[in-house]
Amino acid sequence: MGFLPQCPKVKTVIVMEDQLEGIAAPQTLPQDVTLVPFKELAKSNPQAVEIPKTEADDVAILMYTSGSTGNPKGVELTHTNILASMMSFMVQMKNLKVGDRFLSFLPLAHIMELVSELTAI
Structure with a gap:
């Protein structure tokens, strides 16, 4: 270390x-x-x-931006934000079935990658 x-x-x-x-x-x-x-x-x-009790509007994660349009910053995402993104992803991927494969090129630190992996799981 x-x-x-x-x-x-x-x-x-x-x-x-x-x-x-x-x-x-x-x-x-x-x-x-x-x-x-x-x-x-x-x-x-x-x-x-112990895992604390959480509410829908509690911050779940901090997602850091790359700063491509300004200074990098941490964005607070709530459980509701993540769930809404997952629901949108599920609507777009409604034809996925057991045996399909998922290929990703995004880093897990990217919100789309996080949401797609959480949805797949």
């Missing part, structure tokens, strides 16, 4: 156990940073991993 020395306020890193391989040996972390596996956190503090 080569960027951690540049982030002095980060004191704890929570990782999914299957993501540990390849990130770095824990001994290479700065001495004041603690590595906590998610399963340990869930056992020791169940409230820390």
Whole structure:
């Protein structure tokens, strides 16, 4: 985790156990940073991993723009925004059936890619 020395306020890193391989040996972390596996956190503090109740107009994600028409910025998308986009995608793709394939060239950070993958799932 080569960027951690540049982030002095980060004191704890929570990782999914299957993501540990390849990130770095824990001994290479700065001495004041603690590595906590998610399963340990869930056992020791169940409230820390509870999914909070959400409302339709709560912010679900921040989608960052590329800045092609101005400065890059984060756009707040609510659960309703995402669901409405998914419904539109479903109307356009009504002929999809089991066995069809989906080819994408957009990055997951693009809203159309996010919506199309969520809809397919």
